[in-house]
Amino acid sequence: MEVILLERIGRLGQMGDVVKVKDGFARNFLLARGKALRATKANREVFEKTRVQLETRNLELKGEAATVAETLDGQVFVAVRQAGEMGSLYGSVSTRDIAEMLTAGGFSAERNQVALNAPIKTIGLHKVTIQLHPEVAATVTINVARSADEAERQGRGEAVLDRDTEEMFVREVAPITDDAGYRDEE
Numbered sequence: 001m002e003v004i005l006l007e008r009i010g011r012l013g014q015m016g017d018v019v020k021v022k023d024g025f026a027r028n029f030l031l032a033r034g035k036a037l038r039a040t041k042a043n044r045e046v047f048e049k050t051r052v053q054l055e056t057r058n059l060e061l062k063g064e065a066a067t068v069a070e071t072l073d074g075q076v077f078v079a080v081r082q083a084g085e086m087g088s089l090y091g092s093v094s095t096r097d098i099a100e101m102l103t104a105g106g107f108s109a110e111r112n113q114v115a116l117n118a119p120i121k122t123i124g125l126h127k128v129t130i131q132l133h134p135e136v137a138a139t140v141t142i143n144v145a146r147s148a149d150e151a152e153r154q155g156r157g158e159a160v161l162d163r164d165t166e167e168m169f170v171r172e173v174a175p176i177t178d179d180a181g182y183r184d185e186e
Contacts, residue, residue, distance in 0.1 A: 001026045002039035004047050006054060008134040009035060015058060016051065018044075065133035068107065072130060072138040077101040078151045079144045083123050087161050092119035093144055098128060101142070120144055123161075125154060 001023045005013050009030075013019045018039050021030065030036035037043040047054075079097060082090045095114040102109040115129040115137070126142045145151035150160050 003030055003036035004039050004043060005030075005036050006047075007035055007058060010134060015054065016047070062133050062135055065136040069132055069136050069138040072102075072107055072132075072140060074139070074141075075105065076141045076143055076155065077105060078148070079120075079142055080146065080148060080151065081123075081144060083146050085161075087123045089121050089123065089144070092121045093126075093142060094119045098140075098142060102130070102140070123150075123154075 002018055002020050003026050005015055005017050005019060008014050012021070026036065026038075031038070037047060077098070079093050079101060081093065084090070095111040095116050098114045098116065099109045099111040102114075109130060109132075113131050115131050120126050120142065123144045123146060126144060128140055128142050130138045130140060132138060143151045143154055145154055145160065154160055
């Protein structure tokens with residue numbers, strides 16, 4: 001199905017581009033959310049008449065997103081979670097958790113604006129991109145720790161995993177011997 005894009009869509013095109021997409025993607029996402037119109041002759045005429053209004057609205061939204069991005073970029077948010085001795089979380093930090101942290105920090109963000117390929121499953125400092133507008137993004141740091149004290153230490157750059165606990169899991173393996181007591185020298 002051919003559609004006319006009403007805004008910039010990543011990896012698809014710019015506003016006003018006529019692109020060919022799969023029917024399901026067009027019906028379920030682009031058309032349903034008002035991001036595109038079917039590429040009919042009547043819709044092309046309607047788009048050309050409203051193009052100036054759409055472009056000014058897009059510039060206003062982009063400007064607002066840019067001002068928010070200036071204050072948001074480089075911010076650090078702390079997530080306190082339970083984790084094992086090696087730093088693996090018992091749960092995870094998902095896009096929903098990050099959106100809630102941003103909202104609690106005074107920024108309005110939806111979970112679909114958080115660009116996270118996979119949930120965070122280890123303690124440490126994690127860089128996460130927040131897509132505020134199709135053309136504006138900000139990067140925040142999520143400090144995942146077991147306690148507020150540990151988060152503060154991580155923020156200063158200290159290693160929070162003890163060397164003793166790491167060495168506890170490294171065991172020396174004895175050479176393999178058979179029943180007669182001969183060593184296998186592999």
